[in-house]
Amino acid sequence: MQDLKNQKIAIIGAGVSGLAAAWALKDSDWEVSVFEKSRGPSGRAATRTINGVRVDHGANYFKLNSPDLEELVLRELPSQDLIQIPGEVHLFDENSELLRGDPHLNSEAKWNYKNGISELGKRIAACSGVKIIKETRVTSLEEISNGEWELTSADGNNLGVYDAVLFTPPAPQVIELISDSMISSELSESLMELLRESEYHCQFSILMGFDERLDRPSDCCALLNNDRKHAVSWLGFEDAKTGRIDGDFSVIVAQMSPQWTESFYDSCDDIIFSEALSEISKLIEVPRTGPLWKDKQRWRYAHPKVALDIEEVQECSPEGWFFCGDAFVGRGRVGEAILTGFDAANRILRGSM
Numbered sequence: 001m002q003d004l005k006n007q008k009i010a011i012i013g014a015g016v017s018g019l020a021a022a023w024a025l026k027d028s029d030w031e032v033s034v035f036e037k038s039r040g041p042s043g044r045a046a047t048r049t050i051n052g053v054r055v056d057h058g059a060n061y062f063k064l065n066s067p068d069l070e071e072l073v074l075r076e077l078p079s080q081d082l083i084q085i086p087g088e089v090h091l092f093d094e095n096s097e098l099l100r101g102d103p104h105l106n107s108e109a110k111w112n113y114k115n116g117i118s119e120l121g122k123r124i125a126a127c128s129g130v131k132i133i134k135e136t137r138v139t140s141l142e143e144i145s146n147g148e149w150e151l152t153s154a155d156g157n158n159l160g161v162y163d164a165v166l167f168t169p170p171a172p173q174v175i176e177l178i179s180d181s182m183i184s185s186e187l188s189e190s191l192m193e194l195l196r197e198s199e200y201h202c203q204f205s206i207l208m209g210f211d212e213r214l215d216r217p218s219d220c221c222a223l224l225n226n227d228r229k230h231a232v233s234w235l236g237f238e239d240a241k242t243g244r245i246d247g248d249f250s251v252i253v254a255q256m257s258p259q260w261t262e263s264f265y266d267s268c269d270d271i272i273f274s275e276a277l278s279e280i281s282k283l284i285e286v287p288r289t290g291p292l293w294k295d296k297q298r299w300r301y302a303h304p305k306v307a308l309d310i311e312e313v314q315e316c317s318p319e320g321w322f323f324c325g326d327a328f329v330g331r332g333r334v335g336e337a338i339l340t341g342f343d344a345a346n347r348i349l350r351g352s353m
């Protein structure tokens with residue numbers, strides 16, 4: 001790559017991986033713009049407010065299992081209202097039998113913020129000083145001259161010309177984006193072939209609030225299905241998160257299994273909620289009156305099933321294209337997605353030296 005000082009890079013997606021890349025580029029000569037299709041940053045590390053309560057409807061917590069992650073979260077980002085979730089993750093099998101969790105995994109700290117996990121993305125964005133152009137879905141790229149890429153949004157707006165582009169969404173969404181683009185590169189077919197190896201599980205998150213404290217096993221913050229045969233994959237208790245819920249309320253987040261999600265993917269809300277509640281009731285006792293409120297999120301691309309090889313993908317990519325995100329991790333993990341963002345930033349910096 002030629003001298004790229006003060007050149008412009010577009011990061012597509014303000015999830016934690018894209019934001020981590022923006023953060024790592026903050027002191028470089030790159031001018032960084034982040035485009036995000038939704039209203040706020042943090043992607044699948046997502047929180048929403050329901051009835052005045054902050055609820056994590058995507059990732060539940062993150063682990064700091066590498067020195068780079070510890071450095072970022074404990075020393076570089078503001079640590080106010082950073083919490084460790086007390087309690088253990090217990091297991092259950094297909095018959096809803098509860099078992100103690102893995103002592104090793106349970107000994108690792110589970111991190112979050114009092115205001116919800118989306119604080120992580122917000123704080124990385126704020127500390128990188130990057131400009132996030134929200135509610136802007138990038139739909140195509142066109143190579144306008146050797147090594148320059150013009151981006152267009154869903155509403156047909158020209159989003160500018162960039163010397164480099166970092167793709168961060170789940171690989172199936174990157175494929176859509178590239179398919180709709182005008183790319184002369186001979187490499188694009190082999191690149192698409194590699195990206196097509198990526199597969200994601202879909203998942204419904206079912207959120208329910210109750211006007212009483214639900215009983216849960218003592219010292220337990222969540223339940224995890226260990227044989228992958230139950231309709232519920234994960235049942236999290238938001239009231240286990242320090243400082244999150246005052247009073248005698250309970251909020252649960254049930255992440256339904258990929259199989260269950262596929263069978264109810266297009267069902268109406270009434271069916272989704274009643275079927276999900278009947279599965280949840282096999283694990284915990286819920287009041288006969290049912291929940292005070294309920295909400296849901298349907299994640300088309302929740303967790304990757306396989307890891308793509310970043311070296312192979314980079315090798316097949318046009319100059320100036322970079323990639324990160326959990327498609328390169330092979331499992332849904334906030335911390336590991338952040339590390340792919342750091343890795344992408346290193347490649348970008350190495351390319352511009």
Ligand SMILES: Cc1cc2nc3c(=O)[nH]c(=O)nc-3n(C[C@H](O)[C@H](O)[C@H](O)COP(=O)(O)OP(=O)(O)OC[C@H]3O[C@@H](n4cnc5c(N)ncnc54)[C@H](O)[C@@H]3O)c2cc1C
Nearest residue numbers: 013015016017037043044058059060138325326332333334
């Ligand atoms: C239900 C659920 C539970 C999970 N639980 C955990 C957990 O407990 N712990 C854990 O560590 N991990 C968990 N994960 C996984 C974790 O959330 C992800 O691995 C991580 O957040 C992925 O970050 P990312 O930056 O790679 O992708 P994303 O967060 O998906 O970021 C990509 C961003 O790109 C945006 N985007 C997509 N297409 C475009 C476009 N064309 N133009 C502009 N923007 C676009 C998206 O809106 C999104 O913000 C969970 C995930 C889900 C869905």
